Amino acid sequence: MNRLSVKLPNLDLDNPIIPASGTFGFGYEFSEYYDINILGSFSFKGTTLEKRFGNKTPRIAETYAGMLNSIGLQNPGVHDVLNVELVKLKEVFSKKVIANIGGSTFEDYIEAVTIISQSDIVGAIELNISCPNVNAGGMVFGTNKDIAFKLTKAVKRHTHLPVYVKLSPNVTNIVEIAKEVERAGADAISMINTLVGMRIDLKTGKPILANNYGGLSGPAIKSVALKMVHQVYQAVNIPIIGMGGIMNANDVLEMMYAGATAVQIGTANLIDPLACKNIIEELPSVLDKYGIKNIREIIGRAHL
């Protein structure tokens, strides 16, 4: 085993770097920039049962050290993802991917999960119960521990794949929700999705986003993500995939020290399409710098 490899339920990763859902499309377009097979895995764009256009534009605003998005789960629907997108992906990617699934009702989630589970390149389901940009479902499910429990349990019954549940940071007590989804059978926890924020255009006096509010991501949220991963690590026994503002290899280490087994990189991909490649290449020398032989040994180090 190489010094960068880590294990998630049903996924053996060559390294802990996973592009985050929504910031890497369905992956194949990034092979214009580099051979994406160097990635640990990747989480594809949030997919729903039916095709969705998403919200009106503007969907993007900038804020200090962060960005807001209100995409609203634009995606071609799970059938097209299975039959078109993942087929294109297979031509350039030989590893397993993580299927990020959203929905408005329990039935939607279950059906989408059932369908995507047929794909032989999907290694795990990432249950997105934390999208702040949709009216029904999404974050509403992820901010209520009982719904989160029930949905996780229901989805688990409909797939042979491990289910990673992606949590929202927009809650009073994320530990409580993490424990509930663990109890419901979740195999791992992905955290954090975006915080909710807004920007206002001083010239027009109107919110910049057509949808008013959007999800805040990028360096601005890193310390919040670290704290929540650190907290949840103490409360659950399943692995955590940490994310939020990771921009470089140092940030990867910090997130793993907090308790993450692997990390996802979101916003950084949008600013530099080579971000994940650069981070993977940077990692060995950063490990050397801190005298770390093997990246697995640092998971949760801040708790020692």
Next chain:
Amino acid sequence: MNRLSVKLPNLDLDNPIIPASGTFGFGYEFSEYYDINILGSFSFKGTTLEKRFGNKTPRIAETYAGMLNSIGLQNPGVHDVLNVELVKLKEVFSKKVIANIGGSTFEDYIEAVTIISQSDIVGAIELNISCPNVNAGGMVFGTNKDIAFKLTKAVKRHTHLPVYVKLSPNVTNIVEIAKEVERAGADAISMINTLVGMRIDLKTGKPILANNYGGLSGPAIKSVALKMVHQVYQAVNIPIIGMGGIMNANDVLEMMYAGATAVQIGTANLIDPLACKNIIEELPSVLDKYGIKNIREIIGRAHL
């Protein structure tokens, strides 16, 4: 009335600029830098019934576009604040101030409020139910709507002064809490206190803050604060004092567009002791730039 003046319950402000609690001490030390009488008002360091040393150091960490603090309400106790600090302040400041009061129990809060209400330079109480850095009371009170309701109601009975309640952003539903404190008789809402975050030292592998977690403030949280102010503005009828990441006059406008009647400036004071002075001086030209005659007309403009 000048074009910058605004009104809060019992406070007529020459301008909407108020240094935020915890970032301006008890004010008088800033008169080394400028005549603090130019301020709208100011909110003094969170004061508790008894004297408090606060948490162990390190109490400060930096993060992208933000800082973490875990001061833990260090203050000399309400008696010394009344008899020493405010006496020194009166020598250099001729306006009314806002008394930021913290506590661990209902009794603490009530007694501290009763005592500080005797001061003739205190114009309003700011009930801090959102400090993330204390074990008992603090944020625990501010994240539970029933406790927030009861505490506000109890405090209201013990002071002739208006009570502004300072809310925590670390909640699933801030609107719900804002409505409850309004129902309990709050005269205004101050928001937001800090988000909770952490940083880890890569060399030692330990959290940088002795207390592990701290409150995140500064530009990183501005978009979150704007969104919460915007939401609460739609739900309550009492004025909002907005804060979170305001660094310049543009940020002031944006916060007032979102719905704030006045603003507090926190972290900016720490980086530049002249921050509030600069912002006050910048305001008229920024109003001119956007064709605003009078700053009162922009409160809540983003809702039109």
Next chain:
Amino acid sequence: MNNKYLIISNDLIAKDTYKLIFKGDIQKNILPGQFINIKIEDGYKFLLRRPISICDHNGNYITIIYKILGEGTEVLSKMKAGEIIDILLPLGNGFTIMTEPNKQLLIGGGVGIPPLYLLASKMIEQRIDFKVILGFNTFEDIFLVEEFKALGVEVFVSTMDNSFGIKGNVMDVIKQLNIDYDYYYSCGPAKMLNNLVKTKILGQLSFEERMGCGFGACMGCTCKTKTSSKRICKEGPVLESSEVLVDE
């Protein structure tokens, strides 16, 4: 992939408007109407890149023209020859030059004008006949007019305040001078583009949208067309008039 480029010059050419020339190892084919995406600084104050159209391209040199519109472009305007900037390029689809129509028009408004310059050069190379209409707000805003003329094409200029050329916008020019055209290429304010689509005459229009990535990854810039949805940064910024949904 090395995204570093050397600034050759960065000069004020009209009110708040700058012309920046940079140089680098530009291996790729550049089409008129494509854009670049600039990282304003290394830090995270301006986290996102700023999209700017390619105005001219010559071997390893690219020219852009941009207006100070906010804080990012303001910082950009202060950069000096000799400094290095981080740019992704070329992005987007670009204009497709049509050879059939014989009364073609290039219609540009304000900072929508720059991409039409490279288009005009290419059309001249292909010996296509066309006219150019450029609309500005006021005399002080005017730029690139001389350069278009130097290409040897007929150029009509309008200003909203009648401080130069014909009074009004580009549509007023067409009406007043009774310009006859059977195809157009356009870039400019959304309202102008919308009015052009309404004419039902066929053409290509370049749109602006707030972008997360600029290269197709985030779905931040998607717009609905008559038949599908398109990412302005990838399947755009140039759309055919026949597919554009009109804003009534």
Next chain:
Amino acid sequence: MNNKYLIISNDLIAKDTYKLIFKGDIQKNILPGQFINIKIEDGYKFLLRRPISICDHNGNYITIIYKILGEGTEVLSKMKAGEIIDILLPLGNGFTIMTEPNKQLLIGGGVGIPPLYLLASKMIEQRIDFKVILGFNTFEDIFLVEEFKALGVEVFVSTMDNSFGIKGNVMDVIKQLNIDYDYYYSCGPAKMLNNLVKTKILGQLSFEERMGCGFGACMGCTCKTKTSSKRICKEGPVLESSEVLVDE
């Protein structure tokens, strides 16, 4: 108040260690042991200022010596003569020079050494007799030794790895050379300061703490003393040994 200063020079003087001289309208009285607080850049990547001790002061010129310890000091090390930096100064209480004791010692460790240089100069001006002990990790880290010698005082140097001078830390120097002293001024690693306090000999010690503001506003740097609590940035960084709580 204008916090802008001009960098005169910024040179590598030992491993990862830089000497920066800047100039400005320095009206205020500067005491040895006081510090400055530097804004590394305009943006918000490094939001907080970096505190660095004043090493030397001469009219409108101030010298600091700093080590690259993280990202902020790394960026600082790349700044060049002619650039402007934003600095708050002077901050903190500084050392109080004692005239009574007649076997005084200046004890510095690593990047704690710089403030002792200005102190030494002032003590010489006041014709006070003293010796200097400077501790480093290794030969490559050594700086300022020649400058101290040039003041005409006796200087003892130690290195942990025995690559230069006496082997060990400053306490080892005192023991080995049997140096007799009745008062000291010290700045250096927390452990060294703690050991000095334990000797029970009287002296002044300069402490480091992570700071929010550096000028007393945030209570970020408070430490407990025997009788009260003090802000390292305001009632410190220099504390008297008699008030310091020992860490056992």
